[in-house]
Amino acid sequence: MLNHPMIVFAGSGNPALTGAVCSYLSINPGQATIERFPDGEKHIKLDSEVRGRDCFVVQPTSHPVDENLVELLIFLDCLRRASADRVTAVVPYFGYARQDRKDAGRVPITAKLIANVITAAGADRVLSVDMHAKQLQGFFDIPIDHLSAEPVIIEYLKKKNIKDLTVVAPDVGNIKTASRYATALDGELAIIHKRRLSGKEVLFEEIIGNVKDRNVVMVDDMISTAGTICGAAQMVKKLGARRIIAGATHGVFAPPAVERLQAAPIDEIVVTDTIPVHEESLQVKNLNVLSVAELLGEAIRRIHMNESVSSMFAQR
Numbered sequence: 001m002l003n004h005p006m007i008v009f010a011g012s013g014n015p016a017l018t019g020a021v022c023s024y025l026s027i028n029p030g031q032a033t034i035e036r037f038p039d040g041e042k043h044i045k046l047d048s049e050v051r052g053r054d055c056f057v058v059q060p061t062s063h064p065v066d067e068n069l070v071e072l073l074i075f076l077d078c079l080r081r082a083s084a085d086r087v088t089a090v091v092p093y094f095g096y097a098r099q100d101r102k103d104a105g106r107v108p109i110t111a112k113l114i115a116n117v118i119t120a121a122g123a124d125r126v127l128s129v130d131m132h133a134k135q136l137q138g139f140f141d142i143p144i145d146h147l148s149a150e151p152v153i154i155e156y157l158k159k160k161n162i163k164d165l166t167v168v169a170p171d172v173g174n175i176k177t178a179s180r181y182a183t184a185l186d187g188e189l190a191i192i193h194k195r196r197l198s199g200k201e202v203l204f205e206e207i208i209g210n211v212k213d214r215n216v217v218m219v220d221d222m223i224s225t226a227g228t229i230c231g232a233a234q235m236v237k238k239l240g241a242r243r244i245i246a247g248a249t250h251g252v253f254a255p256p257a258v259e260r261l262q263a264a265p266i267d268e269i270v271v272t273d274t275i276p277v278h279e280e281s282l283q284v285k286n287l288n289v290l291s292v293a294e295l296l297g298e299a300i301r302r303i304h305m306n307e308s309v310s311s312m313f314a315q316r
Contacts, residue, residue, distance in 0.1 A: 005085070006304045007048060011059030011075060013068040014276045017092065017293060018058040024297030030055070032078075034071070042071055044078050054304050055084040056127075058296070061095035061114075062252065062275040069095060069114070073121040080122030088303060089123040090296065092274035093250050097132035100139075115139040127299055129274050129292060130221045130249040145309045147299055149249040149272050150177070152290050154184045156270060157217060157247070164242075166190050166214040168207075170232040174220055181219050188214070192232050212240035222250035223271065226257035230264040237265040250274050251289070253281040261285070 009030040010018030022029045031047035057079065059072040072089060079087045099110035115136070118126065125143040137144050165187030169178035175191055182189040190209025216236050223229055229246045236244065244266050251271030253261075261269060261284045268286045271277075277289050295312075302309050 005053040006300075007050060007053050007055050008090075008300065009046075009048075009055065009057045009075065009079075011057060011068065011071050013059045013062060013071070014092065014273070016276060017060075017273050017291075017296070020273075020291060020293030021058060021297040021300065024294050025301060032075075042067075042074055044071070044074050046078055046082055050079055051083040052085045054086050054088075055079050056088045056090050056300055056303075058090040058092070060093035060275055061091060062093045062250075063254070065095045073117060076118065076121040076123050086124045087122055088125050088127055088300075089118055090127045090300065091118075092129050092292065092296065093252075094128045094131050094136070097136055100133055100136055111136055112139045115141075125303070127296070127303065129272075129296070132221055145299060145303065147292075147295055147309075148313065149274070149290075149292050149295065150180065151313070152272060152292055152295060153219070153247050153249075153270060154181065156288075156290055157181075157185055157245070162187070162215050162217070162243075162245075164214050166209065166211050166216050166241075168192060168209070168211065168216050168218045168232060168236060170218050170220055170228050177219055177221075181217065185217070187217070190216075190236075192235060207235060207239065211236045214241055215243045215245075216241045217245045217247060219247045221248060222252050223248045223257060223261075223269070224252040224254050226253070226260040226264070230260045230266070233264045233266045243267045245270065247271070249292075251277060251281060251287075253278075253284070258283055 007030040008022055009032055033045045035043045057075045061069045096110045096114045119142050127145045129147045130149055137146050167178045167182040167187050168190045169175045170192050179189055190211055192207050193205050218232055233244050245268045246266050247270040249272050270288050272290045272292045299309050
């Protein structure tokens with residue numbers, strides 16, 4: 001057990017993950033009461049003493065996004081006003097990350113707004129996993145540790161000892177990620193060129209690389225409505241791919257993802273527990289959920305001990 005004044009609190013967004021993190025750290029989770037006023041407002045009271053302590057609050061801003069975000073902000077303010085020495089917002093899944101630029105006139109850059117609000121609420125630093133774009137780290141004016149779940153997924157896939165493997169990047173934005181997977185898994189690399197028609201429609205135009213008679217792994221940072229991953233799976237299947245495995249850090253599974261995944265020619269879907277898997281998502285066939293609890297727990301330990309977090313990924 002750590003003998004230092006560290007305490008980890010669980011928001012209501014993913015308490016199971018927080019429990020697993022605390023088990024890794026051999027500590028008990030911090031105690032807090034989260035209630036609602038009759039009009040729906042949330043109220044948080046810390047039941048654990050936090051004065052002078054190094055505090056972490058684990059809260060993904062996944063569905064319901066705004067509710068989980070507001071709860072995180074209230075938690076941060078509560079810890080700051082209770083005289084915590086340092087407050088770290090552990091946001092395994094960072095919502096609003098896709099709104100990171102002005103891609104049309106008269107629209108906000110919401111990811112920057114959320115970064116500002118988290119800072120204003122009292123966070124001294126942020127810990128997150130596979131943000132939609134790495135440059136989002138620059139939106140924060142406080143230190144941020146950006147983890148990757150790649151080692152967790154790669155370790156799982158290595159144990160499967162997949163032969164005749166081709167790692168497919170479902171779009172050009174994932175070329176570097178797919179290349180790292182291909183190197184780690186000793187497979188070939190293929191790239192799909194797609195054109196997004198709308199938030200729900202994607203047109204797949206061509207593929208660079210060979211997938212005929214190959215086992216395919218496709219990786220992305222998230223599966224949201226599943227339009228990209230399912231369209232890519234249909235394309236490689238038509239071109240003669242054998243077994244298809246789809247992997248992503250965040251299983252968002254927004255409608256109509258479940259229906260699309262059920263109908264797609266995907267043999268296995270691998271996600272992590274940055275977002276809790278709800279009952280509807282469990283209907284997805286051959287869904288495997290890997291845990292990032294040890295990854296987050298080790299990062300929290302290193303932050304608390306003022307050790308390097310980036311060295312966790314040095315071998316990569």
